[in-house]
Amino acid sequence: MREQSIFLTGATGAVGSELLRNLAARKGLTINVLVRRTDREPCERVKTLLGDLDVTAKLNVLEGDVCAGPSLGLDNAAVGSLQRETTHIIHAAGSTSFGLALPDARAANVWGSRNVLDFARSCASLECGAFLSTVYVSGKRRGDFAESDYGDAGHGFVNSYEQSKAEMEEMVREAMNELPLILVRLSIVVGDSATGRVSRFNAIHHAIRLFYTGLAPMIPGEPAGPVDMVSSDFVAAGVLQLLENGPSPGVFHLAAGRESCSSLEELVDETMSALARFRPEWRKRSVEKPLIVDLDTYELFVRSVEETGNPVLQGATRSIRTFAYQLAHPKVFETERAAAALAWGGISPQPSLAFYPRVIKYCLESNWGMRPC
Ligand SMILES: NC(=O)c1ccc[n+]([C@@H]2O[C@H](COP(=O)([O-])OP(=O)(O)OC[C@H]3O[C@@H](n4cnc5c(N)ncnc54)[C@H](OP(=O)(O)O)[C@@H]3O)[C@@H](O)[C@H]2O)c1
Incomplete structure (x- = not known):
């Protein structure tokens, strides 16, 4: 049997690092990871991520950038060897900031993904390529969103991130006619289900901090509206099984779905009670539970915060606003295809x-x- 050779982008991210840790501990596998240079060398970045994990796979760290054209910033020799040996691609790199201008969000999410698609086309032995997306390509739709549904259906998007991912999906769906590809839409990935470990803190963790500091007195939404969250270990296991067990091309939702999501009110209550349970002295600060209000009331609140000129409250409200509007467009993500495949x-x-x-x-x-913890 041909040995698997997996090309992974985004290995330093919240999701990619879980995938890398999972793959690195396997035997009889080659993993080629594409990593950007920051103020640190790519190899050093990956070494820090893996810590004391027993790495049994053959791991190559390649310096590159998905925005650097079809070569992904790699030299000719590296590209040639990847084109010959790659059997699987996981494209987990992307811009996940919610506050970017649309052209900036498109740079990595649309044009970078197009480069990865071109690379996939040039691979002689590709068995499956998984492109990671988000269930929020559904934008401001409400109600049920199935794996066979696409995009915002004209309702608009809450932020440029959602729109750029929906545009990426269009390209990938078209390429499914010629390549063995899957689109894996993830729900909000919060951390490890057993330890709570978070590999990269993002908007949801920032929101928990604003609850903790009392800087989020209000959030938009419906108390009974569903909020979908998943653990990083479920996502890593799900992506790898979908990739390796070759379902037919299509879209899969790794989401809590109807059965496992909670309501917004339950989530707010649990946040407040967990903060009090794990930090008993926090109770003394008497931080009020955030109110769940309708969108019009929230808009009034946002405008009044802008008028206060209080930079701390303004910063907090602006950061919540970039994604919290999703809460005012409650949805249930259907998971039939993924559930059957997993x-x-x-x-x-x-x-x-x-x-x-x-x-x-x-x-x-x-x-x-x-x-450190
Ligand atoms: N986490 C979630 O809750 C969630 C939910 C739904 C969907 N997703 C999707 O899952 C995927 C991974 O998300 P994530 O949360 O892991 O993101 P993340 O933590 O923000 O990490 C993004 C990753 O992409 C890399 N990257 C960004 N631009 C790049 C470029 N031009 N060239 C090469 N690498 C680049 C980053 O590298 P650097 O470290 O160098 O910046 C990092 O490794 C994305 O497609 C995202 O849309 C995530």
Whole structure:
């Protein structure tokens, strides 16, 4: 049997690092990871991520950038060898900031993904390429969103991130006619279900901190509206099973779905009670539970915060605003295809409230990543 050779982008990200740790501990596998240089060398960045993990796969770290044209910033020799040997691609690199201008969000998410698609076309032995996307390509739709549904259906998007990912999906769907590709739409990935560990803190963790500091007195939404969250271990296991067990090309939702999501009110209640449980002295600050209000009331609140001229409150409200409008467009993400493809491996999402408190505990203990833990 041909040895698997996996090309992974985004290995330093929240999701990519879980995938890398999972793959690196396997035998009989080659993993080529494309990593950007920052103030640190790509190899050094990957070494830090893997820590004391026993790496049994053959791991090559390649310096590159998905925005650097079809060569992805690699030299000819590296590209040639990847084109010959790559059997699987996981494209997890992307811009995940919600506050970017649309052209900036498109740079990595659309044009960078187009470069990865061109690379996929040039691979002689490609068995499957998984492109990671988000269930929020659904934008401001409400109600059920199926794996066979696409885009915002004319309702608009909450932010440029959602729009750029929806545009990426269009390109990938078209390429499915010629390449063995899957689109894997993820829900909000909050942390490890057993330990609560967060590998990269993002908007949801930032929102927990604003609840903690009392800087989020209001959020938009419907108390009974569903909020979908998944754990990083479920996502890593799900992506790898979908990739390796070759379902037919298509779209898969790695989401909590109807059965395992919680309501916005339950989530807010659990956030407040977990903060009090894990940091008893916090109770003394008497931080009020954020109010869940309709969109019009929230807009009034945002305008009044802008008028206060209070930079701390303004910063907090602006950061929440870039994604919290999703809460005012509640949706249930259907997961039939993914559930069928993952069932034989026993992989399924846990109810969000079963692991979410552990993530809050991790946020507190690590001081949102500022303290080793
Ligand atoms: N985390 C979630 O809750 C979530 C939810 C839904 C969908 N997703 C999707 O899952 C994928 C991974 O998300 P994530 O949360 O892991 O993102 P993340 O933590 O923000 O990490 C993004 C990754 O992409 C890399 N990257 C960005 N621009 C790049 C470029 N031009 N060239 C090469 N690498 C580049 C980053 O590298 P650097 O370290 O060098 O910046 C990092 O490794 C994305 O497609 C995202 O849309 C994530």
